[in-house]
């Protein structure tokens with residue numbers, strides 16, 4: 496009898512976790528301007544190389560997902576500071592867990608990426624739809640200081656010319672190219 500009761504409690508806890516995760520995922524999907532598709536692992540080395548981070552760099556990932564790029568940046572340089580903006584509750588929770596060792600050098604904001612604080616950033620990474628990049632372009636024009644290095648994955652800004660395009664070895668359609676811009 497006790498065994499059955501315990502089994503029932505475990506089942507109920509499991510169902511609650513599934514329900515909460517699903518609700519948060521659907522909520523996140525409804526409020527975001529680009530879906531939660533983390534960048535592929537094979538691309539991380541290329542992204543870090545393309546960013547060319549220095550000891551004094553402040554990297555911002557707008558739509559930072561589960562924090563993969565931010566973690567790779569923190570691990571690549573012991574001085575770099577990183578900042579993420581992530582509106583989806585599930586990826587944000589995952590990223591806070593991933594970056595837990597680096598709280599002194601990282602901050603993840605639960606805020607719309609269009610309201611990001613950009614005045615002090617030196618590097619930006621974006622893996623977002625072209626329609627989002629189109630809206631960000633005038634915001635960057637007015638808010639970024641000169642010389643900010645911006646790296647985008649797979650998609651480009653409509654009016655800005657990249658200084659370089661990097662081909663990445665890939666399987667499938669995702670994470671094929673990186674575009675590097677100097678603002």
Ligand SMILES: C[S@@+](CC[C@H](N)C(=O)[O-])C[C@H]1O[C@@H](n2cnc3c(N)ncnc32)[C@H](O)[C@@H]1O
Pocket residue numbers: 523526527528529530531532533534556557558559560561562563564580581582583586606607608609621622623
């Ligand atoms: C394609 S994923 C990229 C994730 C991460 N940058 C990476 O490369 O692994 C886009 C992310 O942007 C987030 N996002 C979309 N619209 C957003 C918004 N308006 N404000 C903040 N985050 C947003 C999504 O929840 C998703 O996690």
